[in-house]
Amino acid sequence: MGLDVNAVFQIAGLGIIVAMLHTVLKMIGKEDYAHWVTLLGFVVALFMVITLLDDLFQKVKGVFLFQN
Amino acid sequence: MMSWFGAIAILSATTIFGFEWAKRVRERPKQLRELKVTLQALEAEIIYGSTPLHEAFQHIGRPLKEPLSSFFLVISDLLEEGELSVQEVWDRQLAVLAQETSFKAGEIEVLRQFGSTLGRHDKEHQQKQIQLTLAHLNREEKEARDIQERYEKMCKSLGVLMGLLIVILLM
Numbered sequence: 646m647g648l649d650v651n652a653v654f655q656i657a658g659l660g661i662i663v664a665m666l667h668t669v670l671k672m673i674g675k676e677d678y679a680h681w682v683t684l685l686g687f688v689v690a691l692f693m694v695i696t697l698l699d700d701l702f703q704k705v706k707g708v709f710l711f712q713n
Numbered sequence: 714m715m716s717w718f719g720a721i722a723i724l725s726a727t728t729i730f731g732f733e734w735a736k737r738v739r740e741r742p743k744q745l746r747e748l749k750v751t752l753q754a755l756e757a758e759i760i761y762g763s764t765p766l767h768e769a770f771q772h773i774g775r776p777l778k779e780p781l782s783s784f785f786l787v788i789s790d791l792l793e794e795g796e797l798s799v800q801e802v803w804d805r806q807l808a809v810l811a812q813e814t815s816f817k818a819g820e821i822e823v824l825r826q827f828g829s830t831l832g833r834h835d836k837e838h839q840q841k842q843i844q845l846t847l848a849h850l851n852r853e854e855k856e857a858r859d860i861q862e863r864y865e866k867m868c869k870s871l872g873v874l875m876g877l878l879i880v881i882l883l884m
Contacts, residue, residue: 651884658881666874673867689882 652697656690663687716884723883724876731872735865741815742861745854747781748820749847756843759836766799766832767792780813803828823849 663686670679751773758769767789774785784806791802804825811821827846834842 655881655884659878662874662878662881666871666878669867669870669874673863 652693656693659686659690659693720880720884723879724873727872727876727879729872731869731875734872735868737815738861738864738868741817742854742857744781744814744816745820745850745857747777749850749854751777751781751785752843752847752850756840759839759843763836780810784810799832800829803831817853820850820853823853 754773770785770789830842
């Protein structure tokens, strides 16, 4: 369970940092960069989620299909 | 334990980078103002003192702060040796100055054009050239101050935030 909580915190931290970057960049009038940063943060978070989901599916496969 | 050590190292590195960046942004208007005052002093030396160029450079270079001061003093020394023309010396030292100060290509180009007129005309023409250069530098300074207001804070916070982002991604 320890690893799971760590991943959740990581994604939360990523969200906070990206939100702050977005605000800073928007404040000085570089809105296009701000949007790119947000998009990149979203993609990275998605990758993290996908790795976790992949783990889950592998486990499900291992339990029900007796593989692995 | 080790990963915390690395996290602190990365964070401090990006923070220092951000502050250095902010310092460059902050230094530029200050140095431009100094350069303007220096050019006015040079104008006074030429118009009222009719001083030879290498003496004038020594007079105006001595009270200045470091990068600009050595710029004028080295030019003065090279002129006294008398092997190169003013324009060659000026161009060569300008390349050094461009590396050591926060000046951008705009003001370096203005200074290069000013150097190509230096020591070729009579007093009135020289004064006109100095006024023209001062006008250009005024415009650059205005722009530099505008950039400073907008970017100084951003550079600092961007450095810290980038460090945090990298740390979180690598954790």
